[in-house]
Amino acid sequence: MYNARQDFSAGGVSTEIVDPSLDLFAEINRLKKEKNAIVLAHYYQDSDIQDVADYIGDSLGLSQQAAATDASMIVFCGVHFMAETAKILCPDKKVVLPDLRAGCSLADSCPPDRFAAFKAAHPDHIVISYINCTAEIKALTDIVCTSSNAVQIVESLPKDQKIIFAPDKNLGRWVMQKTGRDMVLWDGACMVHEIFSREKIIRLKQRYPDALVIAHPECEQPVLELADFIGSTTAMLKFSQQNPAQSFIVATESGILHQMAKSSPQKIFIPAPPNNQCACNDCPHMKLNTLEKVYLCMKHEHPEIQLEEHIRIPAERSIRRMLEISAQSGL
Ligand code: 13P
Ligand code: SF4
Numbered sequence: 001m002y003n004a005r006q007d008f009s010a011g012g013v014s015t016e017i018v019d020p021s022l023d024l025f026a027e028i029n030r031l032k033k034e035k036n037a038i039v040l041a042h043y044y045q046d047s048d049i050q051d052v053a054d055y056i057g058d059s060l061g062l063s064q065q066a067a068a069t070d071a072s073m074i075v076f077c078g079v080h081f082m083a084e085t086a087k088i089l090c091p092d093k094k095v096v097l098p099d100l101r102a103g104c105s106l107a108d109s110c111p112p113d114r115f116a117a118f119k120a121a122h123p124d125h126i127v128i129s130y131i132n133c134t135a136e137i138k139a140l141t142d143i144v145c146t147s148s149n150a151v152q153i154v155e156s157l158p159k160d161q162k163i164i165f166a167p168d169k170n171l172g173r174w175v176m177q178k179t180g181r182d183m184v185l186w187d188g189a190c191m192v193h194e195i196f197s198r199e200k201i202i203r204l205k206q207r208y209p210d211a212l213v214i215a216h217p218e219c220e221q222p223v224l225e226l227a228d229f230i231g232s233t234t235a236m237l238k239f240s241q242q243n244p245a246q247s248f249i250v251a252t253e254s255g256i257l258h259q260m261a262k263s264s265p266q267k268i269f270i271p272a273p274p275n276n277q278c279a280c281n282d283c284p285h286m287k288l289n290t291l292e293k294v295y296l297c298m299k300h301e302h303p304e305i306q307l308e309e310h311i312r313i314p315a316e317r318s319i320r321r322m323l324e325i326s327a328q329s330g331l
Contacts, residue, residue: 008300008302008303010101011099011100011101011102011288011303012099012100012302012303013098013099013293013296013297013303014296014297014299014300014302016296016299016300018292018295018296022295024052024291024292024294024295025048025051025052025291027295028052028291028294028295028298029052031295031298031299032054032298035072035073035298035301036071036072036073037071037072037073037074037075037298038054038055038065038069038071038073038074038075039052039053039054039055039075039077039294040053040054040055040057040062040065040066040074040075040076040077040078040086041053041055041056041077041078042056042057042058042059042062042077042078042079042082042233042255042286043056043057043058043233043234043237043253043255043256043258043259044078044233044253044254044255044256044283044286044287045077045078045255045286045289046255046287046289046290046291047255047258048291049077049289049290049291049294050255050258050259052291052294053077056259057233057234058146058147058148058232058233058234058235059082059085059131059132059146059147059148059232060131060146060148060149060232060234060326060331061148061234062076062078062082062085062086063082063085063086063089063131063146063319063322063323064323064326066085066086066089066090067089067090067323069090069093071093072093072094073093073094073095073096073298073301074086074090074093074094074095074096075096075098075294075297075298076095076096076097076305077098077289077294078097078102078286078289079102079103079104079107079283079285079286080097080100080102080103080104080107080305081104081107081131081132081133081134081135082131083095083096083097083305084134084135084305084307085131085138085319086305087305087306087307087312088135088138088307088312088315088316088319089316089319089320091307091309091312094301094304095304095305096297096298096301096302096303096304096305097289097297097303097305098288098289098290098293098294098296098297099288099289099293099303100303101285101288102285102286102288102289103285104132104190104285105189105190105191105192105285106130106132106133106167106168106188106189106190106191106218107132107133107134107137107167109167109186109187109188109189110133110134110137110166110167110186110188112134112136112137112140115137115140115166115167115186116140118164118166118186119140119164122162122164122184124162125162125163125164125184126142126143126157126161126162126163126164127140127141127142127143127163127164127166128141128142128143128144128145128150128153128154128163128164128165128166128183129141129143129144129145129165129166129167129318130144130145130146130147130150130165130166130167130168130171131144131145131146131319131322132167132168132190133166133167135307135311135312135315136311136315137166137167138314138315138318138319139311139312139314139315139318140314141166141315141318142318142321143318143321143322143325144318144319144321144322145322146232146322147171147216147217147218147231147232147233147235148231148232148234148235148326148331149322149325149326149329149331150171150175150217151175151178151179152325152326152329152331153322153325153326154175154179154181154183155179156325156328156329159181162184163181163183163184164183164184164186165183165184165185165186166185166186166188167186167188168186168188168189168190168218169185169186169187169188169189170189170190170193170194170217170218170219170220170221170224171217171218172185172186173185173221174217174224174230175217189218189220190218191283192218192252192253192281192282192283193216193218193219193220193251193252193253194219194220195274195275195276195281196215196219196220196223196251196272196273196274196275196281197272197273197274197275198222198223198225198226199275200272200273200274200275201213201223201226201249201251201272201273202226204249204270204272204273205226205249208247208249208268208270210245210246210247211245211247211248211249211268211270212228212229212243212245212247212248212249213226213227213228213229213248213249213251213272214227214228214229214230214231214236214239214240214248214249214250214251215227215229215230215236215251215252215272216230216231216232216233216236216251216252216253217230217231217232218252219251219252223251223272227251229243233252233256236250236252236256236260237256237259237260237263240260240263240264240267240269241263241264245267246266246267246268247267247268247269247270248260248267248268248269248270249270249271249272250269250270250271250272251272252272252281253281253282253283253286254271254281254282255282255283255286257269257271
């Protein structure tokens, strides 16, 4: 039972001590039925969260699922901008995020006041924003995109249309190369995808000469130049399933390796090494969510995403345009 006097700590996480003997998988599944809830998880979540989710996907798949669900509560296991996107699309549903502090360095790299001035300096440009941005940026945007559909969205515009692309300069540059279009890029980047070391990947390739390098377009150009395949997390997963190669060097957040290993247990997946001594390519924001916090946010229906209508309505317009173009492109 929800207790109105319940205490919540930083990030809106309940301070309730969870009995360590509790079967959290069973409890989460019980709460799903009791509250007509759906658990959506990004591939970068911990493997136990992926295992309890109703749907695991990339940003496009997750927003399509959110738009289509008839559940009363969406439990968003990802970062804040993803849960916010679900709330923008489903204003009448309760959307909870296990830890409100789960942010995104890329979204943070594009503050709305600076972006509004940037946009005003380019008055005849259409704004395409990568979904990894705040609701305020989406409200200043004409069409949202994800790494799955950015190329198709740019190509859907007339060739002479001037475009601002924000906030990820690495994805923007890759889209420019793929489409041959010039765009004005916002100077933002993801802390996880900028950490991979080109030199260490070259050395890894000497040790595993048959391994294919698969990379996310948020990576920097010197890393993308080494890649045999570039695509969104879902596209990388599909490539690893369909390509006959037996080993892959994976240049994206390490959480995706769980689904790759699960669907191709005979294949070898090697995380691309970072350029420092840290042994991990974990996104510290994504990894703030834990199975325990998923359970607590479902039990207390808190922390909940709230949005003001004057931001939500224009933000919804730019996301719906993305969903329409994606559907027309068969994505
Ligand atoms: P996709 O899942 O859309 O490939 O995006 C990756 C990412 O960085 C999400 O934060
Ligand atoms: Fe943001 Fe990068 Fe983490 Fe994705 S991996 S949530 S883009 S910081």
